[in-house]
Amino acid sequence: MDAELLLLFRDMGMGLMLGLSACGSGAGAGVAGMAAIGAWKKKYSQNKPASFMLLAFVGAPLTQTIYGMIVMNRMADQALASHGAFLIGIGAFCGLAIGLSAYYQGKCAACACDAMEETGKGFGNYMIILGFTETVALLVMAFTLGILGRLAGA
Numbered sequence: 001m002d003a004e005l006l007l008l009f010r011d012m013g014m015g016l017m018l019g020l021s022a023c024g025s026g027a028g029a030g031v032a033g034m035a036a037i038g039a040w041k042k043k044y045s046q047n048k049p050a051s052f053m054l055l056a057f058v059g060a061p062l063t064q065t066i067y068g069m070i071v072m073n074r075m076a077d078q079a080l081a082s083h084g085a086f087l088i089g090i091g092a093f094c095g096l097a098i099g100l101s102a103y104y105q106g107k108c109a110a111c112a113c114d115a116m117e118e119t120g121k122g123f124g125n126y127m128i129i130l131g132f133t134e135t136v137a138l139l140v141m142a143f144t145l146g147i148l149g150r151l152a153g154a
Helices: 003-045 054-075 078-119 123-153
Strands: none
Touching: 003 054, 003 078, 054 078, 054 123, 078 123
């Protein structure tokens, strides 16, 4: 394949990797943020203090953008430029997996916001569930970095 086309595919793969993971992070944080606002509104309407700890739930999905950036930076390696056709697929599917992990982590975080504000209990348990959903993104990142390492060595 033409070298310029391979570089274009690599660049598109990089954009997909970061873009899809960031879209998931934004959507997940947005869903969790809406739940936190609703929980706070309920407390404020009752003239009770609202829990600041809900921000930990809202921010949880943002880390998946960092994972996408780490993989994107590895994809930028010049040794991988000749594998541009593979990199567009890697960027699309791995970016989507990381993004979906962030989105569903945000949905879990929204439930955690509701439960935490309602009961005032269970913060550690809720964080464990968020950790489980984050693990998917970590595994995708680790396995993708392994694949990229093999491609670089080929």
